[in-house]
Amino acid sequence: MTLTAKALASLLARAYSAEFSEAQIIAETLLYTADDDIWGALFNLMKDNEIHRIMIEEAVELLGFDVKSFKEYAIETIGIKKYDFSEEYITEILNEILKWEVWAQKYYSQLLNFDFSEISKELGDEPVNRIKYILKELVAWETKHVEIIEGLLSQK
Numbered sequence: 591m592t593l594t595a596k597a598l599a600s601l602l603a604r605a606y607s608a609e610f611s612e613a614q615i616i617a618e619t620l621l622y623t624a625d626d627d628i629w630g631a632l633f634n635l636m637k638d639n640e641i642h643r644i645m646i647e648e649a650v651e652l653l654g655f656d657v658k659s660f661k662e663y664a665i666e667t668i669g670i671k672k673y674d675f676s677e678e679y680i681t682e683i684l685n686e687i688l689k690w691e692v693w694a695q696k697y698y699s700q701l702l703n704f705d706f707s708e709i710s711k712e713l714g715d716e717p718v719n720r721i722k723y724i725l726k727e728l729v730a731w732e733t734k735h736v737e738i739i740e741g742l743l744s745q746k
Contacts, residue, residue, distance in 0.1 A: 591654060591712070592709060593708075595713070599650055602650055602660075602701070603660060603663055603664040603667065603668050604697075605642075605646055606668075607665065607668035608693065608697070609639045609642045609643045609646070609694070610643065612687065612690040612691075613640065615683070615687055616639070616687060619680070619684075619687070620633065623680050627742070628680065631742055635687070638735065642728060645724050645727065645728060646724075648720075648724060649721045649724045649725075652717040653713070654713065680746070681743065684739055688736065688740065694728070695735075695736055699729050702725045702726065706722070
């Protein structure tokens with residue numbers, strides 16, 4: 591396994607951990623809002639976080655890594671950020687979620703700029719093209735999420 595593939599897997603572990611952390615923030619936020627529009631939008635974002643983690647798992651498998659070990663690495667090494675929003679207002683929470691969405695959008699965009707040439711030599715073009723497709727999809731989803739959160743914030 592090349593160092594490049596290992597580096598990409600490690601970077602994907604950070605994204606995996608971030609997706610999990612954001613889902614935790616959203617789950618906590620759902621306890622503090624009675625607004626049905628916000629509740630529904632955030633629930634859908636949380637669902638998307640779960641899908642994003644599955645997409646990342648697929649990319650990691652394509653790189654030749656064991657998903658179970660990857661998950662353990664992502665959670666233990668990178669960690670999951672904990673929040674306590676019991677004293678905060680919904681606008682502040684939405685702003686925090688927006689930070690995570692913007693971060694993810696930029697992060698996945700940067701991963702698209704990754705030098706895949708070594709990985710292509712080792713694994714072939716098909717897995718690399720699939721990984722790039724996954725990353726493009728993640729950028730598109732995160733762009734949509736930024737718009738959703740910005741829309742919710744504009745209503746406040």
